[in-house]
Amino acid sequence: MHNIVFDNTNCGLIVIDNEGVIVDVNQWFVKHSDRRKLELVNQNIFDCFELGNGLTVKRAIEQATNYGMSSILSSALHPRLFPLYAHAHKKDKLMEHTCYVKSYSVDGTRFALIQIHDVTDSVMRERLLRNRTKDLSIFSLAVKHSPSAVVITDALGIIEYINPKFTEITDFEGYDCIGRPYFSLGRLSNNEKIEENIWRMLEQHQEWVGERCNLKKNGEKYWANEHIYPILDGDNCISHFVAMQDDVTQFRNISRKFSYQAAHDALTGLINRQEFEGILRGTIDGNNDEPDTHSLCFIDIDQFKLINDTCGHIAGDELLRQISVLFNRHCSTDDTLARIGGDEFALLLHGHDISKAKLTCEMLIQLVEGFRFRWNEHVFKLGVSIGVTEIFSDSINYVEAIKQADSACYAAKDAGRNRYHVYQENDKALAQRKDDTYWATKINSALENNRLALYAQPIVSLQTKQKISHEILVRMIDDNGNLIPPGLFLPAAERFDLSHRIDQWVIDNTLAWLCEHHNDIDHIDHISINLSGLSLSNEMLLQHIIKAIKANKVQASKLSFEITETAAIANLTHAKLFISALNAYGCKFALDDFGSGLSSFAYLKNLKVDMLKIDGMFIKDMLKDPIDEAMVKSINDVGKVMGMETIAEFVENDEIRQRLEEIGINYGQGYGLGKPVPIDEIIIKSVELI
Amino acid sequence: MAEPKSVLVVDDSRLTRMMIVKMIKTHHSDWPITEATSVSEALECVNSQTFDFISLDHNMPDGTGYEILPQINIAQPAAHIGIFTANIQAVVKQRFEELGATFYGKPISEAMILQFTADGGQS
Amino acid sequence: MTSDIFTEDYCDTLCELFNIGMGRAAVSFSEMVNDEVLLTVPSLKAVDFNTAMELFQCISPGNVNAVEQYFEGRFSGNAFLFFNDESSLQLVRSILGEGNWGSELGELEQEALKEVSNIILNACFGCIADVLDCELESSVPDLICGEINDVFDVERMRIGENPLVLTLSMSFSLPNKKITGQVSLIMASDSIKRLITELERFMTLYV
CATH class of the missing domain: 3.30.450.20 (PAS domain)
Structure with a gap:
């Protein structure tokens, strides 16, 4: 009976005499220790098992056999005292256990009875709890x-x-x-x-x-x-x-300052193109109580280029300022006047149909005829060409309206200047249009006959001695083999939606070039390619680039893309997608012409670009114009805060370069640092250097 | 017959003092024995009389034996000092031995007392 | 029976026995923490049960952790080792190593506390049994966490008539940690009589 109870107890039992010799062990112990009973009985317990620091165990046994005192050997202080398996049949995990050493006597002889309890579950539970507590305290530290x-x-x-x-x-x-x-x-x-x-x-x-x-x-x-x-x-x-x-109080203050600057033309205080387009769009799309018919005028100062070229751009700027004051004084407060380009102004006449608009145009022409611009001893007589178009809400989009006014303005110029031209639907004979068509044909044929060429202009690190980078530029070769600068054909390409084809050609040829010269471009940090707005939404193009990178033909880190700020904002969703897709491969992105068309700094937070390329307009005059310099500094500061590097364009001389270095601009690009050269020369040069 | 030696027993426990006194008396009935029950009493004794043997407790209500041992060493350069304490940790023992005292762990046994008085006889 | 029968002499003797016992406990304890354990001079009081309750409530008004062991032999009683919450945590952690384990004793820590207390109580009472030359069996330790009322639960303890509480206050501390514990012994009056008999027998041997 006694033995049956002994062997059926659901804990381990070991009986030890006062010499430390094992008198008996129960079935549970045999099972979990994976030893045979014969190996254990009549052996000294310290010979059978390595009992850690035996002192405590020895004392517990002695106290039991000599005095009758009980002890506990906790699992915390004696982890896994006996090598017992938690699952007797599996033998994969050691059992956590607590031992109680008790005393009992038979015929005046004391024995120690070691009771072994399985506490594996509670040890696991403790451990879990402890880990959770640890995690929690880490989280609460993180929050703190x-x-x-x-x-x-x-x-x-x-x-x-x-x-x-x-x-x-x-x-x-x-x-x-x-x-x-x-x-x-x-x-x-x-x-x-x-x-x-x-x-x-x-x-x-x-x-x-x-x-x-x-x-x-x-x-x-x-x-x-x-x-x-x-x-x-x-x-x-x-x-x-x-x-x-x-x-974000501070950030908001900066960005509010910027949004005024962003919406306004710094020179004349009039709203800028970006803002004007917004208002125009609002007027056309607006389903408010405003009358349905409006008129849009584009105004071009005829002699501006002449004055700018002969007296310098300070005179040109002064002229623009004076003209703006003149126009602004004679425009109604209901109308919206903006400076939308170098010498171009736009006027939105709210609620005016074409007949009223014609009166306004005549008034403006007379106004300018009577105006004299004085610069030093010179006195200039000026004229304006105005293109005007009537717009009806909901029947036209603003882009189309701008195109119409623009082409009407060209027509007015072509017709002899100092006059206005009203856009008409069937006015196919528009001179400007002809002009564009001429270029469009040329571009098409150049694309088909591969008569385009890649040029590269160096981008130089101003702060460190980093490797040089290059921006890829495109040139067209005409039938006589002459190079045509991009200023002549790119605007036309934009108008005729050919820019993405040019982009494609540039990307194709640049990638091919990189692939061909992958051994020769170690000295180059990266090659920067311009992307137009239309290219951003071109899924095929994106896949094309990714394919080239994946095929290991081109090292992604050698590639950078420049997107103009205006294009990025106009195609924000596509831009974000494009950027994040190529970012993932390691390509860099720069926001081009930054500062010129900025509508809100909030956009910047949305675009994960690596670099800001400050609009050359700010750089070129920054030594003379404190506003420009402040603008450059501010953009640099904001860039730094957002973890972006800054590039200055139009670095034309050493003085500008030096000032930019002081401000902390990271990179510079411009004639002062290096002119564009045919792309193959950037390798040859390096060879020469060696 | 050797000359009787003088003994000072310092311990806050009456039991311990009685045990030590009784055990010494059993073997050396003629030895004069002085008892001190605290650190302050002990200092008074060592500064007013010369002892051959001093038994010193460690933990006492107004201080420890360890604190006054250097002063006793100065006042009683010839005395043989035995530390009788329940605090039998190895570090405690070592500390006392560094100061030239012999360490005995409580409970006190007759053998200890015999050794203590005999040690003194040799030195 | 009142506390009067426990005279100063008995107190002194028992106190010294406890002192020796705690000395032994300190050795085991210092082995565990790998550091010297500082001991204070013990003081022993014999008070009646209700006074003891009031006393304890004053000393430790909050939660206490008490490890209880029952002793039985020539005399018998319930022995307790008390720690307040802070001391318990400090004690266990100085043995198991510091860990970011929150402010409560976990199951494992409770077990460790039981073992440490067991070692101290066994050393303490084993020594008394040794010196008095009598056998003193002890039960396995139990941990009681709660207020003093929960610890001194008359029904659980089955201590019989007119129990007397012997409170031994002795603190042990580690150089950098303040851990104080207190040992108490609760005995029924007949058991105390037997203890006094043992003490008398012992004292006549030497005095």
Whole structure:
């Protein structure tokens, strides 16, 4: 009976005499130790098992056999004291166990009884719990030291936690906030509506992301980029809300300054092309109460180029300023006047049909006829050419309207200047159009006959002695073998939607060139290719580039693409896709002509580009014009903040280069640093250097 | 017959003092024995009289034997000092031995006392 | 029976026995923590049960962790080793090594605390049994976490009539950590009588 109980007990039992000799072990122990009973009985326990630091075990046995005292040998202090298997049949995992050493006596002789309990499950549970606690403390440290302000509320929006960053931004301490509704803190009177919206979204288990103005503890306003999201429990009920805030007040201030600069022409104070197009678009698409008929005028100063060339561009700038003042004074406040290019102005006459617009055009022509521009001893008489088109809401898109006004303006010029021309649907004889068609034919034939050539202009590091890079430029070769500069044929290509074909040709030939010369371009950091807006949405082109990279023909890190800011913004979705796709392979991206057409700095946050190429307009005059210089500095600062490198174009001399170096611009490009050369020369040169 | 030696027993426990006194008396009935129950009493004794043997406890309510051992060494350069303490950790023992005292762990046994008084006789 | 019968002499003797016992415990303990254990002079009080409850409530008003062992032999009683929460955590962690384990004792830590206490109590009482030359069997240790009322649960302890509580206060600390523990012994009156008999027998041997 005694033995049956002994062997059927669901824990290990070992009986030891006062010499440490094993008197008996039960079946459980035999099974889990994978030893035979015969190997154990009558052996000293310390000979059978390595019992770690035997001292404690020895003492426990002695105390039991000599005094009758019981001991515990915990699994924490004696992990896996006996080599026992958790699963007797599998022998894969050692059992965690706790031993109790008890004493019992038979006929005056004391024996120690070691009871072994399997605690593997609770050890595992502890370990899990401990890991979780560890994870939790790591997470809570992360929240505590998060660079974003973090507020945690209960399901009713009552604050339970704020992190130190929140206090840093708002000065609200824990005792100011905890227990109070999140939305009651630093509340602005006009926030109610937004808060209602936020609640509605949160209640539907949606996140809310946006910028909101709140008050600090001292009543000062601050702008926060806020992200609030609900935390759901196991039953899919909201248990908490987490609000994260980034203080964007400073960023907003800079970007507001920029958005004024972005919307306005720095020289004349008139709105710029970008902004004008926006207004035009709004007027045409607008389904408001405004009258349906408007007129759009393009105004070109006839003698501008002459004055600019003979008296310098300072005179040209002064002329533009004076003309703007003149126009602005005589335009109605309802009208929108903009400077949309070098010497081009646009005027949107709201609610004016063509007959009224004609009167305005006549008025403007007379105005300019009577105006005299004085520069030093010279006095200039000026004239304007105006193209005008009537536009009807919803019947035309703004791009088409601009094209019409533009071509009408060319027609006015061709017809002898100082006059206006009204665009007509069937006006096929437009001179400008002819002009464009001429180029379009040429471009088509050049593409078909491969009469284009790649040129490369160096991009030089201004701050470090990095490898040189090159921007790829394109030239056309006419029938006589003469090179035609891009300024002549690219605008026409744009008008006739041929630019993406030119892009394709440039990309094809550049990739082929890179492939052919992959051994000769170690000295070049990367090659930069321009992409037009249309190319961005060309899925085939993207696949083509990826294929070339994947085929290992071209090293992706040697490739960079330049997208003009205007093109990127106009095709934002495509641009983002294009950039992220090629970024993944290691290609770099630069935003070209940056600063000229900037509509909002917010776009910059959306475009993960590596470099900003500052518009040459700012660089060329920056030594003389403090506004330009400030602009260059600001773009550089913003670029740095966003982790982007900056490139300056039009670096025409050493003085500009030196100033750019001081400002901290990363790279420079321009005649002062290197003229465009046929692409093959960039290899030959390096050979010469060696 | 050797000359009787003088003994100082320092211990806050009455039991321990009694045990030591009784065990010494059993073998050396003529030895004069002085008892001190605290650190301050012990210092008073060593500064007013010369002893051949001093038994010193470690943990006492107003200080430790270790703290006063250097002063005893100065006041009683010829005395043989035995430390009788329950604090039998190896580091404690080593510390006392570095100061020239002999270490005995409690509980006190007759053998210990015999060795203590005999040691003194030799030195 | 009141605490009066436990005279100063008995107190002194028992105190010294505890002192020796704790000395032995400290050796085992210092082996575990690999550091010297500092011991204070023990003080022993004999008080009646209700006074003991009040006393303990004053000393440790919050939660305590008490490891209980039952002793049985010539005399018998319940022995306790008390730690407050902070000391328990510090004690276990100085043995198991520091870890980022939160502020509560886990299952494993509870077991470790039991073992450490077991070693101290066994050393302490084993020494008394040794010196008094009597056998003293002990049970395996139990851990009771809670308020003092939970620890001194009369029903659980089955200590009989007019129990007397012997409280031995002795703190042991590690150089850098303040860990204090307190040993208490609760005995029924007849058991105390037997203990006194043992002490008398022992004292007559030497005094």
